[in-house]
Amino acid sequence: xxxxxxxxxxxxxxxxxxxxxxxxxxxxxxxxxxxxxxxxxxxxxxxxxxxxxxxxxxxxxxxxxxxxxxxxxxxxxxxxxxxxxxxxxxxxxxxxxxxxxxxxxxxxxxxxxxxxxxxxxxxxxxxxxxxxxxxxxxxxxxxxxxxxxxxxxxxxxxxxxxxxxxxxxxxxxxxxxxxxxxxxxxxxxxxxxxxxxxxxxxxxxxxxxxxxxxxxxxxxxxxxxxxxxxxxxxxxxxxxxxxxxxxxxxxxxxxxxxxxxxxxxxxxxxxxxxxxxxxxxxxxxxxxxxxxxxxxxxxxxxxxxxxxxxxxxxxxxxxxxxxxxxxxxxxxxxxxxxxxxxxxxxxxxxxxxxxxxxxxxxxxxxxxxxxxxxxxxxxxxxxxxxxxxxxxxxxxxxxxxxxxxxxxxxxxxxxx
Numbered sequence: 001x002x003x004x005x006x007x008x009x010x011x012x013x014x015x016x017x018x019x020x021x022x023x024x025x026x027x028x029x030x031x032x033x034x035x036x037x038x039x040x041x042x043x044x045x046x047x048x049x050x051x052x053x054x055x056x057x058x059x060x061x062x063x064x065x066x067x068x069x070x071x072x073x074x075x076x077x078x079x080x081x082x083x084x085x086x087x088x089x090x091x092x093x094x095x096x097x098x099x100x101x102x103x104x105x106x107x108x109x110x111x112x113x114x115x116x117x118x119x120x121x122x123x124x125x126x127x128x129x130x131x132x133x134x135x136x137x138x139x140x141x142x143x144x145x146x147x148x149x150x151x152x153x154x155x156x157x158x159x160x161x162x163x164x165x166x167x168x169x170x171x172x173x174x175x176x177x178x179x180x181x182x183x184x185x186x187x188x189x190x191x192x193x194x195x196x197x198x199x200x201x202x203x204x205x206x207x208x209x210x211x212x213x214x215x216x217x218x219x220x221x222x223x224x225x226x227x228x229x230x231x232x233x234x235x236x237x238x239x240x241x242x243x244x245x246x247x248x249x250x251x252x253x254x255x256x257x258x259x260x261x262x263x264x265x266x267x268x269x270x271x272x273x274x275x276x277x278x279x280x281x282x283x284x285x286x287x288x289x290x291x292x293x294x295x296x297x298x299x300x301x302x303x304x305x306x307x308x309x310x311x312x313x314x315x316x317x318x319x320x321x322x323x324x325x326x327x328x329x330x331x332x333x334x335x336x337x338x339x340x341x342x343x344x345x346x347x348x349x350x351x352x353x354x355x356x357x358x359x360x361x362x363x364x365x366x367x368x369x370x371x372x373x374x375x376x377x378x379x380x381x382x383x384x385x386x387x388x389x390x391x392x393x394x395x396x397x398x399x400x401x402x403x404x405x406x407x408x409x410x411x412x413x414x415x416x
Contacts, residue, residue, distance in 0.1 A: 001061045003035070003062040004144070007039075008066070032169060037059065040052050044068065054142065057146060062146075062168065062171070082122070085139065090122050091118050127159050136150065147163075176222040178221075180252055186247045191208065198236055201236075213393060217244075256397060261286065264345075272345075273298070273337060276324065276348075276351070280299070300337060314336060323362065329350055330368040330369060334371060345371055347400070347402065348370040349368075354391060366381065369402050371403055375410070382398060
């Protein structure tokens with residue numbers, strides 16, 4: 001059973017607003033077991049809205065539409081549906097009273113523009129909106145059971161879960177199971193090549209989503225039996241992990257930083273940072289995770305040479321001799337951070353993010369890493385391409401992966 005999604009709004013087609021509704025609905029419907037066959041977006045134009053609804057209604061069993069239910073003149077969805085079905089608009093007294101009550105709560109009188117939000121296509125089933133003034137509705141267009149929601153995300157999500165979900169769940173004829181494996185460290189093409197043949201062998205569907213610098217591998221199976229679908233996914237996922245190795249760092253929504261913090265907690269270890277070219281980015285990644293303070297003690301952003309000496313104890317002569325971007329200085333930064341914070345491990349990152357500052361010997365994109373613990377200090381370096389921000393983000397990930405590998409494999413591990 002396939003679903004079409006339609007989002008209306010000139011602010012979307014002009015790029016003035018990011019269309020998060022489409023992404024959220026597609027993920028929810030896929031999780032429910034539907035095949036999302038189309039995600040369309042049109043501006044506030046009557047003809048284009050009607051044509052999109054006709055096409056989606058003829059091609060899919062279910063259509064979900066967001067936007068165009070507000071009080072302004074460019075909110076046209078309800079009128080377009082009525083015109084398409086050849087029926088009049090009728091006022092729903094209960095919806096009208098809800099709008100009046102909600103506005104009165106904020107000390108406002110109901111204007112005619114608000115009252116129009118209580119007008120619905122004749123014969124429609126109304127979807128209440130406890131969070132806003134725009135109720136939704138559902139009707140049949142072509143072959144499709146068609147739902148209409150306001151474009152405000154938090155209103156739409158609540159209405160979908162409360163009303164559409166109970167109606168849609170019984171329509172799913174087969175059950176599915178999906179596992180999302182999050183990866184870092186391999187290019188998308190290589191991930192694809194390493195997993196060649198997995199789909200056919202296990203009867204699963206592999207999907208890939210690249211979001212720099214990560215790649216998500218989605219393993220999905222459909223079957224009348226949920227247990228059978230789950231078994232196929234689990235078997236395929238084991239092979240995916242074997243072929244991709246430690247590039248797979250987590251499942252589901254677990255972030256790279258969260259996975260490392262969990263590993264630190266399991267090992268009873270703590271971490272400190274000494275950052276230069278990443279400018280606090282590594283610390284930001286870690287502190288976005290609730291409870292990070294249990295294993296992350298703190299960090300120093302030693303951007304200048306003077307800060308490296310004053311805050312971390314790096315020998316000024318070493319900086320003068322080897323340069324701030326060098327293995328010698330990276331090692332000293334990591335050891336200085338570990339000493340000052342009293343942590344189990346400390347990571348240091350120093351490099352040339354660009355776009356200027358490179359030399360033939362030390363090109364833009366060169367980053368040195370060092371990790372210090374009680375057993376000693378390991379150092380590695382890489383040269384990355386891309387923009388300044390890409391160099392910094394990749395360096396943050398590589399640094400955390402260096403820590404992870406040393407935790408798992410000792411000082412023989414590498415960053416690259």
